[in-house]
Amino acid sequence: MxxxxxxxxxxxxxxxxxxxEKAFEVTEYSERPKFYxxxxxxxxxxxxxxxxxxxxxxxDVLSWYKRMRGxxxxxxxxxDAFGQPAETAAIKDGTDPEKFTRDAIAYMKWQFQRMxxxxxxxxxxxxxxxxxxxxxxxxFIRMWERGMLYRKLSPVNWCPKEDVSLSNEQASGGVxxxxxxxxxxxxxxxxxxxxxxxxxxLLDGLDALEGQWPDRVITMQRNWIGRSxxxxxxxxxxxxxxxxxxxxxxxDTIFGANAIVLAPExxxxxxxxxxRSEAGEVRAFAEKLKQEQRAGRxxxxxKHAIFTGAYAVNPFNNEKLPIWIANFVLIGYGTGAxxxxxxxxxxxxxxxxxYGLPFRQIKLTAxxxxxxxxxxxxxxxxxxxxxxxxQWSGLASEEANRLMTExxxxxxxxxxxxxxxxxxxxxxxxxxxxxPVPMIHCGSCGTVPVPDDQxxxxxPKGVNLKVQGGSxxxxxxxxxxxxxxxxxxxxxxxxxxxxxxxxxNWYYFRYCDPHNDKQPFDPRKIAYWLPxxxxxxxxxxAVMHLIYTRYWSKVMRDMGLVSFDEPISRLLTQGMVxxxxxxxxxxxxxxxxxxxxxxEKTCSLCGRAVEIGRVEKMSKSRKNVxxxxxxxxxxxxxxxxxxxxxxxxxxxxxxxxxxxxxxAARFLQRVWRVARxxxxxxxxxxxxxxxxxxxxxxxxxxxxxxxxxxxxxMEERLHLNTCISSLMELTNEIQAFDTEVEKQGAAxxxxxxxxxxxxxxxxxxxxxxxxxxxxxMWEAYGHQSSLVCAAWPxxxxxxxxxxxxxxxxxxxxxxxSRVYASVEATEDELRQKALADEKVKAAAxxxxxxxxxxxxxxxVNVVFK
RNA sequence: GCCGGGGUGGCGGAAUGGCAGACGCAGAGGACUUAAAAUCCUCUGGCCCAAAAGGCCGUGCGGGUUCGAGUCCCGCCCUCGGCACCA
Numbered sequence: 001m002x003x004x005x006x007x008x009x010x011x012x013x014x015x016x017x018x019x020x021e022k023a024f025e026v027t028e029y030s031e032r033p034k035f036y037x038x039x040x041x042x043x044x045x046x047x048x049x050x051x052x053x054x055x056x057x058x059x060d061v062l063s064w065y066k067r068m069r070g071x072x073x074x075x076x077x078x079x080d081a082f083g084q085p086a087e088t089a090a091i092k093d094g095t096d097p098e099k100f101t102r103d104a105i106a107y108m109k110w111q112f113q114r115m116x117x118x119x120x121x122x123x124x125x126x127x128x129x130x131x132x133x134x135x136x137x138x139x140f141i142r143m144w145e146r147g148m149l150y151r152k153l154s155p156v157n158w159c160p161k162e163d164v165s166l167s168n169e170q171a172s173g174g175v176x177x178x179x180x181x182x183x184x185x186x187x188x189x190x191x192x193x194x195x196x197x198x199x200x201x202l203l204d205g206l207d208a209l210e211g212q213w214p215d216r217v218i219t220m221q222r223n224w225i226g227r228s229x230x231x232x233x234x235x236x237x238x239x240x241x242x243x244x245x246x247x248x249x250x251x252d253t254i255f256g257a258n259a260i261v262l263a264p265e266x267x268x269x270x271x272x273x274x275x276r277s278e279a280g281e282v283r284a285f286a287e288k289l290k291q292e293q294r295a296g297r298x299x300x301x302x303k304h305a306i307f308t309g310a311y312a313v314n315p316f317n318n319e320k321l322p323i324w325i326a327n328f329v330l331i332g333y334g335t336g337a338x339x340x341x342x343x344x345x346x347x348x349x350x351x352x353x354x355y356g357l358p359f360r361q362i363k364l365t366a367x368x369x370x371x372x373x374x375x376x377x378x379x380x381x382x383x384x385x386x387x388x389x390x391q392w393s394g395l396a397s398e399e400a401n402r403l404m405t406e407x408x409x410x411x412x413x414x415x416x417x418x419x420x421x422x423x424x425x426x427x428x429x430x431x432x433x434x435x436p437v438p439m440i441h442c443g444s445c446g447t448v449p450v451p452d453d454q455x456x457x458x459x460p461k462g463v464n465l466k467v468q469g470g471s472x473x474x475x476x477x478x479x480x481x482x483x484x485x486x487x488x489x490x491x492x493x494x495x496x497x498x499x500x501x502x503x504x505n506w507y508y509f510r511y512c513d514p515h516n517d518k519q520p521f522d523p524r525k526i527a528y529w530l531p532x533x534x535x536x537x538x539x540x541x542a543v544m545h546l547i548y549t550r551y552w553s554k555v556m557r558d559m560g561l562v563s564f565d566e567p568i569s570r571l572l573t574q575g576m577v578x579x580x581x582x583x584x585x586x587x588x589x590x591x592x593x594x595x596x597x598x599x600e601k602t603c604s605l606c607g608r609a610v611e612i613g614r615v616e617k618m619s620k621s622r623k624n625v626x627x628x629x630x631x632x633x634x635x636x637x638x639x640x641x642x643x644x645x646x647x648x649x650x651x652x653x654x655x656x657x658x659x660x661x662x663x664a665a666r667f668l669q670r671v672w673r674v675a676r677x678x679x680x681x682x683x684x685x686x687x688x689x690x691x692x693x694x695x696x697x698x699x700x701x702x703x704x705x706x707x708x709x710x711x712x713x714m715e716e717r718l719h720l721n722t723c724i725s726s727l728m729e730l731t732n733e734i735q736a737f738d739t740e741v742e743k744q745g746a747a748x749x750x751x752x753x754x755x756x757x758x759x760x761x762x763x764x765x766x767x768x769x770x771x772x773x774x775x776x777m778w779e780a781y782g783h784q785s786s787l788v789c790a791a792w793p794x795x796x797x798x799x800x801x802x803x804x805x806x807x808x809x810x811x812x813x814x815x816x817s818r819v820y821a822s823v824e825a826t827e828d829e830l831r832q833k834a835l836a837d838e839k840v841k842a843a844a845x846x847x848x849x850x851x852x853x854x855x856x857x858x859x860v861n862v863v864f865k
Numbered sequence: 866g867c868c869g870g871g872g873u874g875g876c877g878g879a880a881u882g883g884c885a886g887a888c889g890c891a892g893a894g895g896a897c898u899u900a901a902a903a904u905c906c907u908c909u910g911g912c913c914c915a916a917a918a919g920g921c922c923g924u925g926c927g928g929g930u931u932c933g934a935g936u937c938c939c940g941c942c943c944u945c946g947g948c949a950c951c952a
Contacts, residue, residue, distance in 0.1 A: 216869045220947060223868060228951075248952060261952095303950085328950045338952050346866085347950055421951050539946075646889070647877065652870095653945085655877065659890055667889085673904090722879065725888035732888090739905090808884040813933045815884055853932050859883050863932050 001679045001780040005672035007636025007665075011772040015116050023788045024063075024118045026074050028512075028528040035071035036529050037063045038508050038568075040537030040545075041080040041127070044104040048111040050577040050644065050656060051538070053628050057641040057769075058574055058650045058720065059536045060117050064768030065714050067118075068792040074529055076511035077112070077119040079105050081128035083500045084167055087433040090465050091178070097433040098461070101128055111629055115637045116772055118788075123514045127503035128433075132510065134456030135520035136502050137438035139552075141449040142559060144439070148194050151447070154426055158186035163469040165430040190428035191437060191496060195551050199420045202550055203227055205566055213571040214651065217542040224543045226421025231405045232335065233414040235260055235312035235321065242271055244312055244323070247334030247419055251408065252400035253344040255389040256362035258352055260312045261305065261324045261338050263331035264289040272310035272323055282308050282325065289327045303328055303351045314339075315413040316404070317390065326351060334419045342379065349379040362388050363397055425548065427499040430471040432463055434497030442484035442491040451485050457493075471495050504545055505552035508532060508567075523561050532568045536650075539573040546571070572718065575653035577644065579626065584608060626656055638770030639665035645769060646724045667728060668773055671766065674734045675759050675777045683756045684749030688798065695740035696754040702733045703758040704800035707793050710765050724769060730762050756781070761793040809834045810861040811843045819860075827854040834860035 018024065028034070039059040042052065063075040079101075086097040086104075105126060112119075125132050143149045157166040159176035166176060171183040195202075203225045206218050230249035237243060244260055262269055264286040273279040285306040305326035312321050321339070328347050329338055342352035342359050352359065364370055364385045383397040392400045408414025428437070436457045438450040450457055460479045465472045473479055473495035484491035506520065512529040513521040546568075553567040584603040589596075596604045631640045643664035647654040692700065710726045713719045737755065741747045747755075760781060767774040767787045778787050802823055807830055809817040817839040821830055831852050834840055840862050851863040 214870090216947080219869055223948065226951065230952080246952080250952080328952090330951065333951045341952090345952065347952075350950095419951080542947075649878085652878095657877070657890070660877070663889055669903095717881090719879095721877095722888080725879075728888055735905090806884085810884085810933075813883095813931095818884080851932060853883090855883050855933095859933090861883080861932055 001672075001676045001777070003676070005669055005773065007638060007668075007773070008633075010776045011114075011116055011632075011637055014772045014775045015113065017775075017786070018116075018118070018788070019121075021786070022122070023786060024075060025120045025122050026072055028072075028525055030072040032070055032072040034529055034533075035063075035066040035073045036508075036532045036534070037066065037073055037075045038511075038532045038535045039077070040535070040541065041078055041504055041507055042108065042112075043080045043083070044101050044108065044126075045085065046100075046104040046107065048108055048628050050626050050628055052112070053115060053640060054577050054644045054650075054654065055536060055538070055574055056112065056115065056117050057645055058572065058718075059534075060641070060771075061645065061720055061768040062534055062536075062718070063118050064771060065792065067788065068764065068767065068790060070791070074123075074511070075119055076123040076508070076514075077117075077121065078123075078125040078507055078511065079108075079127065080500065080504060080507075081105065081126040082133075082434045082497075082503055084169070084431065084433070087431055087465060088170075090433075096462075097465075098128065101126075101433075114629060114632055115641065118771070123511045125507060125510055125514050127435075127500070127507065130456045130458055131515075131517070132507075133435040133459075133503070135506075135510070136435040136498060137450070137455050137457060138452065138520060139502075139506070140438055140498070141452070143193065143555065144449060146555075146559070148197070148555060149191055149427075150194065151189050151191055153187040154190045154192070155185040156188050156190070156430065157183045160184050161468075164467070165471070188428075188430070190426055191498075192424040192426050192428075193551075195425045195548070196420060196422055198551050198554055199225055199227065199422050201554055201565075202422075202547060205550065205554075208566060209571075212569055214573055217539070217546065217571060217573060220542045221547055224422060224547065227418060228420070229416070229418050231408060231414050232417040233315065233339070233408060235315065235339070237268075237272060237310060237312045237323070239310060240271055240274070242268060244268055244337050245335050246337045246339050247417060248339055250341065250344060250397075250401065251404045251414070252386055252389070252392070252395075252397050253341040253362050254314065254316050254339060254404065256341040256343050256360045257314055257319075257321055257339040258342060258348075258357045258359070259322050259324050259340040261326045261329050261340050261351070262308075263329040263336040264325050264327070265331040266325075266329075266336045268337075269308070269325060272308050276309050278309050282306055286325050289325070303347070303354055305351060305355060307355075315408070315411070322357075324355075332423060333421065343376055344379055344381060346379050346381070349376075360388060362386060425499075425501075425551075427502055428496040429499055430495075431497055432459070432465055432472040434500060435459075435502060436473070437494045437496045437498060439494040440482055440484060440491045441494060442487060442489060444489060445484050445486040445491075447494075448484055448486050448491070454485075459497075471497075473497070501545060501548045505549045506556070509556075509562075520561075526562050530562065530567060531564055532570075534570045534572065535568045536572045536574060538576075542573065572651060574650050575648065577626075577647075577654050577656055579656040631661060635661055635665040636668075636772070638773050639668055642668065642724060642769050645720045647721070649721055650718055667731070668770060670735070671731055671762065672773065672777070674731055674738070675763065675780070677738055678752060678755040678759055679777075679780050681747065681752040681755070682749075683753035686750065686753040686757060688796065690750060690753075692750055692754065693748060695737055696748070696751050699733055699737040699758055700754050700799055701802065703730065703754075703761055704795045704797075706730045706733075707761055707765070707795035708797075708800055711792070711795065720769075723765075727762060727766055727769075730758065730765075734758050734762070763787075764790055764793050805857055807833075807857070808859040809837055809840060810859060811840060812863055813861060816840065816843065823857060825856075827856060830854050830856070830860050834862055 037059050039055050063073050067073045081101050086100045089095055089100050090097045127133060157171035159166055159181050161179050161181040166183060170177040174183055175181060176183055203222060206221055209218060228249055230247055231251045232245050232247055233251060234243050234245045246260065269286055273282045289304060303326060305324045308323045308325060310323045312323055314321055329336065340348040340351060342349045342357065343361050359376060361370060363380060364387060365380055370387050386392055386395050386397055386400045389400065392404055405414065405416050436459055438455060438457045440448045440450060442448055460476050463472050463476055467475045480493050480495060482491055482493050483489065509521050509526055512525045516522060549567060553562065556562045557565065584606065586606050586608060589603055589605050628640060639661060643661045644654065646664060647660060706726050706729060710723045713723045734755065741751055763774050763777050775787050804820050805823055807819050807821055808815055809819055817837045819833040819837055821833060831854055844864060847864055849862045850865040853861040
């Protein structure tokens with residue numbers, strides 16, 4: 001072993017060797033049980049950041065660990081390569097999105113390879129490869145055939161000057177990012193996937209994920225799906241011979257209704273105002289509400305409403321209810337119409353107060369009082385006891401709710417119903433850089449899919465992206481003008497591309513069979529590798545990506561391609577890496593780089609005191625990003641990986657610290673020195689019963705204790721930060737042992753054997769975290785084959801056992817003393833020892849203890865009254 | 866507003882009802898060195914006490930359960946994240 005540890009040299013050597021030996025490539029032909037370790041697809045932003053290091057380091061540790069535990073570990077990698085930023089860059093700088101993306105992949109791959117991650121690169125995919133997106137198209141057609149896809153008019157952000165659709169980001173602030181024109185909403189015919197058909201399955205499937213997925217992700221998904229059980233109730237509108245159906249979860253409050261309120265887009269609006277003098281005014285008001293809503297002002301809290309002049313009839317009591325239109329009723333939820341019950345709902349309460357509609361109390365307060373409706377200061381949304389509700393008065397609300405629903409069903413004006421917050425998934429994008437929709441619109445045959453043998457529909461190259469009027473693909477005649485596959489007549493190709501969430505729905509299925517040109521994947525390979533055993537990624541994907549991919553997976557199940565319900569068994573959402581920010585009060589300087597801040601915390605440009613911002617997510621605009629490659633150049637990938645994992649638990653946010661990274665590097669240096677001390681010593685025999693001197697016995701015991709604790713933390717909780725702490729402790733133990741050996745002069749043969757056992761355990765347990773240095777030391781210890789083939793160290797409970805343990809002695813729950821005993825000491829022995837203790841005797845003052853609690857090997861609590 | 870995390874030394878964090886502060890960072894002192902760096906050793910929650918011994922306090926705040934609470938229960942406060950007029 002060299003005297004000094006040079007990370008760059010070692011890391012280059014082992015990265016090359018792993019690549020040459022294809023060390024991390026796997027097949028499904030194995031005796032070992034499989035383990036699928038997956039990190040989220042990397043977006044091709046152009047540059048790796050510390051968040052990537054953290055995400056991938058977690059997955060890499062787990063892959064290494066499972067490999068050493070005898071699993072056949074698939075650990076693949078790929079690129080989320082389609083999407084808007086490449087197209088935006090192209091419009092701004094005139095680059096080609098494909099070139100932009102390929103360059104980004106090349107550079108980022110180089111960066112990730114310098115981190116020494118144990119990926120099976122032979123399975124690498126990029127979603128912009130025709131070999132990949134071809135199968136998006138194939139799935140699209142299969143979904144369409146199954147009635148899972150349909151087209152409908154749906155609004156998009158639209159720039160009226162350039163006549164192009166804009167993403168929310170491009171329309172931020174309500175103006176077009178290119179020309180500053182105020183954005184309007186335009187209805188376009190777009191593709192939707194019927195995810196709502198699977199709402200129940202997606203909701204109920206979450207039960208099985210409890211304990212395996214973070215609680216907050218499960219809760220967020222439940223809320224996102226938002227199943228709500230209630231009833232549809234039909235209200236007749238005699239004057240125009242129509243009826244309106246509302247959805248309510250509280251039919252038991254229907255006697256308190258004071259109005260029917262429609263969403264401004266509701267189709268009945270035109271019918272109820274037809275022929276009325278106020279029709280023009282109401283229509284204009286509805287239009288205004290539509291614009292307001294679509295301009296998307298989330299802080300809009302005021303209720304805006306207008307009376308249409310028409311009335312509906314409450315089927316329970318034949319009361320006439322005025323029909324209103326209001327901004328707080330949404331066309332996309334329920335039936336787009338509600339009954340307003342001001343005494344039972346916050347929104348209805350605000351609406352009714354503002355417009356002076358009457359109140360009626362229809363249930364007791366939570367504390368059982370009946371109060372004057374007009375005296376209500378807030379609505380009562382509780383389930384209590386009904387009052388003033390005709391024949392249902394005096395019932396528990398839940399009971400009334402059930403009976404009144406039954407009554408409505410009997411009488412034929414209502415029905416129990418379930419609605420969801422979840423809406424169908426719009427997958428159309430009017431953009432260039434995405435998967436082309438493989439459909440053709442024919443004047444005589446309608447919408448016709450491109451035949452399978454003509455897939456992929458290739459994205460044309462050299463397209464002008466800075467067009468006005470529709471999508472860039474609309475302006476490529478040779479792309480648009482096709483013959484109908486059915487009738488051979490002239491037809492028009494659909495020019496939409498797909499949402500990139502389609503790409504990420506099934507990429508991890510493709511990893512299992514990445515080069516298949518006959519089908520998206522061989523179902524037999526999926527049956528072997530899937531479900532994913534551990535998925536690791538950012539919390540920002542808690543809802544959309546992770547619902548869409550669950551949905552896709554269920555559709556594939558129904559197509560007979562896969563046989564499981566849930567594709568991801570365990571999920572870990574890693575925290576962000578954050579860093580302090582600095583800001584100069586001078587607006588010309590604003591955010592500062594750390595090197596622009598003097599040690600006195602003043603701005604190096606103007607000398608003013610710098611505001612130290614809170615620790616926040618790294619971002620370019622705040623100038624608090626750390627470049628991983630810079631850090632690797634200084635301290636090595638091993639140290640960087642170790643630090644990001646040591647900084648905190650994987651699922652919590654972590655704070656970047658330069659000195660923390662230095663600490664990690666210093667630790668690796670120490671491990672190196674400790675290992676070097678014993679690398680060339682010939683060890684004697686060592687077995688479970690070998691007689692050892694004191695310091696050897698102690699090191700051996702600590703070695704086995706630490707193997708046990710690291711193993712448990714790996715298996716049960718993925719508390720990687722505490723695993724690293726334990727490795728540091730083991731290193732400290734070996735160092736202390738070395739000092740003892742120095743004191744004695746010469747090392748005994750058994751000393752060398754015990755030291756070797758400890759160092760080799762340390763090396764093997766360090767491998768998942770800092771694999772390069774571990775490999776180098778392993779080789780120096782005379783092992784011919786790589787650690788990739790090494791086994792995780794086993795602990796021996798007998799050797800880990802303490803000879804004498806310290807037992808805390810409490811008097812009335814307060815720590816007062818300590819006694820020493822053997823591990824085998826019985827409860828009674830511990831009790832006697834504690835009672836004999838001077839402190840306990842003093843506290844007793846002659847009394848007998850009221851109670852003595854003994855926790856074996858830990859503590860004795862002596863209680864006096 | 867709703868939902869979900871979280872609040873522990875100077876800092877990052879540890880502790881699955883049983884000795885709070887493991888491990889690391891930062892800091893102080895010492896050894897080695899002509900010197901520095903590196904390395905090694907020691908100390909480092911607060912308060913009382915000249916010091917030691919010893920004692921008291923201490924996990925956001927207030928209650929509770931328990932022999933025993935950072936951990937469990939109830940009520941607050943603060944903070945971060947997600948969603949947001951979802952009937």
